[in-house]
Amino acid sequence: MKATRRAVLAGLGILATPAFALGGRNDLRAALDAAEKDGDPAHLASFDARALPPGQRLDLLTARAGLAIDAKLATATGAERYTLLLQQRSGTNVTPARTRRRLTLELDRLTARADRLFRGLGRTQGSVGERYRALFADPQWHYPDSDAGRDQAVADMNRVLDAARARVPALLGPVPPFCLDVTARRLSAAELAAGRGGYRELPTPQKPGAYVVDLKDIARRPSWSLRGAVHHELLPGHMTQMPMEVLADPHPLRRRYAPSYAEAWGMYAEQLAAADGVYKGDPLGELGHSHWLLFRVTRGLADLGIHLDGWSIDQARAQLIAWQGEPGYFAPFEIDLPRIAKEPATRASEAMAWLDLADTAARVPAARRVMFHQAMLRHGRMRTEVYGDWKRLA
Template sequence: MTTGLNRRHLLAGFAAFTACPAAAQTSVTAILDAAAKLPPTEALKLLAPIDAARLPPTERLDVEAARAGLAIDVRLGQRPTDYALLLQRRLGDAATPDRAIERLDRALATLSARALPLFKKIGHTVGTIGDRYAALFAETDQYFATADQAIAAMLRTLADLRIDTQALLPAVPPYCLDVSVRQLSAEEIAAGKQGYREPPAPGHPGAYIVDLKDLTRRPAWSLPSVVAHELLPGHMVQLGIESAAPPHPLRITYAAAFVEGWATYAETLVASRFTDPRVALGHLHWLIFRAARARIDLGLHHQHWSQDEARARQIEWQGAPVYFASFDTELTRTLREPASRAAEALAWLALADRAPRDPARRRRWHAAVLANGRKRLEQLP
């Protein structure tokens, strides 16, 4: 534990460094490192003397997020299962369960309404949205015969989205665009590994290593949105920019929802690229999946739904599970991690709701959102 003497030394060092921003980073990092090892109340005392407004942007975001999250942890010490606090811990101070339910219900209704005319175009006109998605997944001619074919198609999509990303996010560093996609190796498959990311960094290309072990569960129309989410303009942009000025672990903890929120929001930025009705439906299915699991998170933990009710809602909304998450797997995970899935979807919707409508302003806003790494809701521009 950090002693009173050590705290005084840390704060004295910080005071000496505030006039020198280059040295201040080391001092702030040391204080945050010490705070991370303390109980929340003591950690807040340690951070209290820091004037965050005088810090460089990355350190300011670190301190602000740490203070916000630690203050919530103090309250969680008294109410460890308080869902509102768990949601705010990962997302931001403005999050409340009732507002979250309203926003997610609205999102699910909107996404379903957008899917209906697309289903009509391809002849699926009977049943609920879930029924129609189940029928779409059952179309046997919509699957790749080989993994190489799937990779080739994903690379073509990536080439298109690289162009779109440069137009949408002109300030993105070039190294963030130096990304590719490949399939799991035979050794990784034998070891049971799933898909994973290698984010880009200056001098280091990025990649998404996609799981194509079972092509009978990955229809061709589902993969373009995977490219947008995992590569460009999704994770590889956000994580790539963040790699240049990594956030402190406390900010990673207390702004946890932002990463998935950005990647899902990024899918929507390139939705106009998905002109084929089935590809557009694939895009909507991914969004429905993320909104549905968030809504189920709230249903289970805040509204006390039974597991049977939650599973019935999954099927009603999605029809078929996504590749990496069966209905039962997702239900188990949501039960184990209250507020996590809801926070991720609400981060996406917060970005969508706050984004300026004017294209030029939106491009500048995107740059500010991505600058210096992940953020809590109250830290967004």
Template sequence: MIDRRLFLAGSALFCMGAGDRVSDISAQLDDAAKVDGQERIDLLRRIDRNGLPPGLALDVAAALRGAALEVALAQATNAKARYLLQLRLQAGLDISPDALFAWCTRRADAITTRLDRLLQAEGLTRNSVAERLRLLARDPRYLYPDSDAGRDAAVEEMNRWLVAARARLSAQFGTLPPAVDHIAVRRMTQAEEAAGKAGYRVVPSYDGSTPGAYFVDLHDIRRRPAWSLPSVVHHETLPGHLLQLPLQARANPHPLRLRAASGFIEGWAFYAEQLAAEAGAFAQDGRAEIGYLQWMLFRLGRAMIDIGLNLRGWTPDYAGTFLRELQGDPMIFAPFEKDIAKARSDPGGFAGQAANWHGFSQLRASALAGGRDVRALHDRLLAHGAFPLALFNAI
């Protein structure tokens, strides 16, 4: 007969041993983060990855991938080679710039065609799609008053979209953090609004005991037409950042993993907007769909000028004209000149975000084609926090 007390004691010792190993490997990762180059790679290669929990295994594998790409970047001898490596590092995927640019172009063309039909339904039938978007953005019928009442009305409407988004989650995700019931869109303080503070998030705790919020930037409210805000709700709250980030905080990925997966978080939020649209969020509201599609053009345009400026010889003037002709007015927080400067100073950054959006979309299409449950896919993607999508099959 087995002595249950001995069994429990042995289990406790086993758990303690497993905990010690996790702590030891975490310490090894911390040591690797203090050095760089080949020295970091050597330290990471010494880690025994056999039998590690999935999150910790991702930490080590992602850290190794990132370190190897950084060493290759330091050794690259020409601008094209550097950009190819920068995109792989920023994207966490082995995607070619040409393939990504072609995907962005196809998406932008399809979106522009859809926008043309939606704008015609609004009575805007003449001139380019970009010019008609500019006209719609200035239509006083869709602008909130520049007052406390106007700002309160905008926030109230965004929270209605949030309630609807929350109701759709169970069809898209199998496991949800309690946090999703404890978030809201909120106004900034008057001092923040007067200072022109950018929108920001407060991430809720996983269990919702500390609530979360998105504080929307409404200081220049006349540049935020009502139809442009619903997609912001899906990007910033559900099923976007305020779903993904509480799960990530709970998983506590190592900084070296996050460094090797910098495009994941924004790429997820782009994909979240797409998920909302495909779930029917805008089916009864053509103007809200226009807003969503303009946001998608904005995100695609950023990726395309990133590749164009850094790999295809585009000038800043050409990139600025390209963006104006693609999306109409710049977004309130992203003047064209600012985005062009960012694309030049952080090569692969915008493109890496779009590459993750593309990667999530491909994984979902593959799951659907194979008859697999998309909810399980989404749970798998989010359970351990951000990671390079090149490592997807390892989780």
């Protein structure tokens, strides 16, 4: 069931408050609606972003940036068009050159980290990609291909989730209590028969949320790979950011022109859990975490390679295999790469929205990190160029 703002507010006993009562402009929403309808940024010209409360300021700044890019996209081709698509989906401070540098730097860092972890386990032969392929194929980490095996995988995920739930207040500060009322569960027999993939049910005050995990091809989901999925899909990941965004009620133009933020938060949440020590004494779990991040980084590099460097699908596949060995469970190469080819700049923008979020967080003093997380969650999604202004959102 989709979580609506009306359901969430009703469950919390909160009445919608007019924007002007919060110090905002009560006519901004109408102006944004008009701009959404005809694409004309002139509707927004009279508003002063500095005088607006945080949510309205984000709505206005995001709409202005996105509409300006759309106007340029109308006539852009080739590399210019790719650049504009990248900026439309992440932020105006993101360029292909900076994206390539940052993703390459992260690839090198993650590869070195995985190599160190593999060596600690005595796995020294072959490239990191080859060692990941061997680790995925090692049957000692596979759950049985049975109902009992799938039940065990979900039980293990929920144990990880219980520990993550207890750490949310220390990591993120206060969040609506219903955000914590979430579990992992299996696809039902009917869903499996229908070929349905994994999905999320966002929590509301009336109903718990869930990450419904796809375990059909359970041999591709070794035990060490699932902890990172818990932190990304559940806590402190999507089950905090997405329901809090429902409460924030961003204008549709903000949802349109900051589409990469939800995945950015999920990836950042994986790192946040790792920095909190969840993999201490668990090198296999840390390898699983590193593989998920490698998957995100290398997809972004494949996006650049296909659209800017002229890579064929086969070239991109060979490079991904060399870098990460195995694909993410839900994105096998034969499905994901044609999609990347059809959706230029999408995976690169998601990766940059995440890395810019992580880089901004790294510059925040540890004593103020919770305040930063509150600012990044409370008002819904945002574009990368406003991350650095987080103090005005707190």
